[in-house]
Amino acid sequence: MEAVPVDRMAEKVSTPFYCYSAAAIRGRIGLCQSAFEAIGATIHYAVKANSNLAVLGLMAEAGLGADIVSEGELVRALQAGIEPRTIIFSGVGKRRAELLAALDAGIFQFNLESLPELEQLADLCRTRGCTANVSIRVNPEVDAATHRHITTGVKGSKFGIPIEQMASALNLIAASDGLQLHGLAVHIGSQIVEPEPYRRACRRLRRWVFDMRAQGHAINHLDLGGGFGIDYGDGRCLDYRAVAAVMEQELGDLAVQIAVEPGRSLVAEAGLLVSEVVYRKEVEPVPFLILDAGMNDLLRPALYQATHQLVTLKEPDGVPEICHVVGPVCESSDTFLRQVSLPQIAAGERVALLHAGAYGAVMASGYNSRDIIPEVMVSGDHYTLVRRAVSYRDLMAYELPE
Ligand SMILES: Cc1ncc(COP(=O)(O)O)c(C=O)c1O
Structure with a gap:
């Protein structure tokens, strides 16, 4: 090592x-940054992949943001020196206390995954008299052909708001003083070794951006999630540049800020x-x-x-x-x-x-x-x-x- x-x-x-190589992690961060920063995307390390403070310290040192799914991950990310204004909060079951902790920390964005969660955050913002940036995590109904336990973007999955409920989500956001609509988020699965599922997700997002803008909603942010596959020994993996190229081809003209949330592929x-x-x-x-x-x-x-x-x-x-x-x-x-x-x-x-x-x-x-x-x-x-x-x-x- x-x-x-x-x-x-x-x-x-x-x-x-367990034994980790700092040089190998820094090497992967460098490749990820050169691919995604070239298309103007921001990178938010998915803390769930490896939340050791020393690993998070390497992410902070490189200036990466974080994608978190719990208050514990929030506290770890902050302690490691990751800037609160680069933190995205994902996850289907964020409890009230966790939402509050993230509001107090002043994180960048909440990715909301259900209508009741949206109401919960709106209520917290009202009682606190504060605002929160939110993106709607949509279920894009894209099958990324990965293992069924790490597939997240297909119909019937627990993740994301089904497209049929998008109008209700937008109405709830519009009716609340505290929630500020940033954009849309998807995460289609993990250990994906082909760029094509990302292309399909981008095309769906593109259509929704046009639809939502036509209805007067400001969509300025698209979070494409993580899922970039690594080579576990069968020679199949996903090159960061290939995914970045797909995002640029499909979304480059939309004038949106793109974010990605790689976990596995960095560590x-x-x-x-x-x-x-x-x-x-x-x-x-x-x-x-x-x-x-x-x-x-x-x-x-x-x-x-x-x-x-x-x-x-x-x-x-x-x-x-x-x-x-x-x-x-x-x-x-x-x-x-x-x-x-x-x-x-x-x-x-x-x-x-x-x-x-x-x-x-x-x-x-x-x-x-x-x-x-x-x-x-x-x-x-x-x-x-x-x-x-x-x-x-x-x-x-x-x-x-x-
Ligand atoms: C919302 C979200 N973003 C990012 C990731 C990171 O995925 P990966 O480690 O495959 O890059 C996950 C993993 O499950 C996730 O659920």
Whole structure:
């Protein structure tokens, strides 16, 4: 990892642990900025992908804004030095207290996802005597052909306001003194590897912008969300410049400010989950490698049947074998790789699961009374523990036995 041998870190920080490269994150930020700033778009890092304060610090250092979905993410973003006036608040279930915290912080924009949420924010603005910039998150009914658990923009999805309710949303905004209509927002899904779904979403937005302007509404802002796919090993990924080009082609003449909310694509490739093989279970027909990392540390394979490639930390030797790679958690879904060809790996050897920087540590839990594992940030030839382990003892200390 940069100039630090992962084995050396593993001797100090016991496995399993997450390890991120600051240079890799900065590299991705640079690519994203050169693609989207070239079309005049603003970038709001989707904090949910990896909310470690050290990661957010890199986003703040580069001047990125944030896309948040909770008060906790708001507080993290602010503490990391992200400017409140660059923060967008997304999410289908923002509670009153969370809306209030964001109003108090003076964030840039609320993306509203339902009529009751719109009424709630209007009510808060009235009682507070303040105003809020709002965009309507519309369900664009675009199928981005990604995994069904990360598809968000199709009919019947819980996200966004259905187009049939757009007129009611606009009426509610017009009737409120506090809500100021900024524009429209969409997010069509995650791990999208083709630019075409973005083109379809842009075309829908374009039509709605014309319709809404014709009705006298000022639409000055379009938020295209995130979802840019990375290469998890099958060679398929989305180039930032390709999406930016689509946005420019489809929306460039509308005189709107475009925003994007990338999460995964800024951090996934910069992260490893370092683990040790606890046992080799020699069974027919396929042996198991049982790791000390489990689904409670990295949920994506169990949650979305996602694949993370595995590498050994020492030079591979011998003939490759077919094996299953599993974790120790008492669930059959605690399986990282099925029927995979790997070099012979003995018990006690260390391995790393690749591309684990996004939707990894943030989804960790203490299931099976396991520790929440530490996170390490490497920069050049040194590394820093950026989150210590939260042990099962720490978690037990919050319980209140009678
Ligand atoms: C509204 C919104 N914006 C941005 C993102 C970030 O998506 P990704 O990490 O795929 O870029 C998400 C992810 O679910 C989201 O829901």
